[in-house]
Amino acid sequence: MKSMFDKIDDWLEDKYGGIFQLHPKRPRRGKTSNKEADGLFNIGADFSLGYGSELGRGYVVQIEMATLEHIPRETRRQIENDVERLVRERLPQVFPGQSLTLERDGNLLKIIGDFNLGSVIVK
Numbered sequence: 001m002k003s004m005f006d007k008i009d010d011w012l013e014d015k016y017g018g019i020f021q022l023h024p025k026r027p028r029r030g031k032t033s034n035k036e037a038d039g040l041f042n043i044g045a046d047f048s049l050g051y052g053s054e055l056g057r058g059y060v061v062q063i064e065m066a067t068l069e070h071i072p073r074e075t076r077r078q079i080e081n082d083v084e085r086l087v088r089e090r091l092p093q094v095f096p097g098q099s100l101t102l103e104r105d106g107n108l109l110k111i112i113g114d115f116n117l118g119s120v121i122v123k
Helices: 002-016 073-094
Strands: 041-048 058-065 100-105 108-113
Touching (some): 002 073, 058 073
Antiparallel strands (some): 041 058
16 A cells, blocks of 8 residues: 555645745655655555544555645635546555545545455464
8 A cells, every 4th residue: 555655645746845934853855765755745544443534444555745834725725636536546556456545534534344364374
């Protein structure tokens, strides 16, 4: 999943990276070994047990921008729409044969379905 989000991070950096000034404490894009730690964007997902959610458990997509500038609501909405489209396109490629979908859970984006991460049973 991380590789998918790293590619989405690159796509967003290419499209929006020159629009907003990077936070002064944040390294420039490509200056660390982890895309989560540099550049304007940090895109990823955190597991949620889904308490209080109609969709239940899944991975909530996180979209973070490292800037002190105000980000207009319309720009935030466009970035979120871009992330939603890119995750929908890439999810089947990253998890072929698995029944995973990206759904809106209130104002959140959540990856839900059968993650089937294998078995830890030792014989």
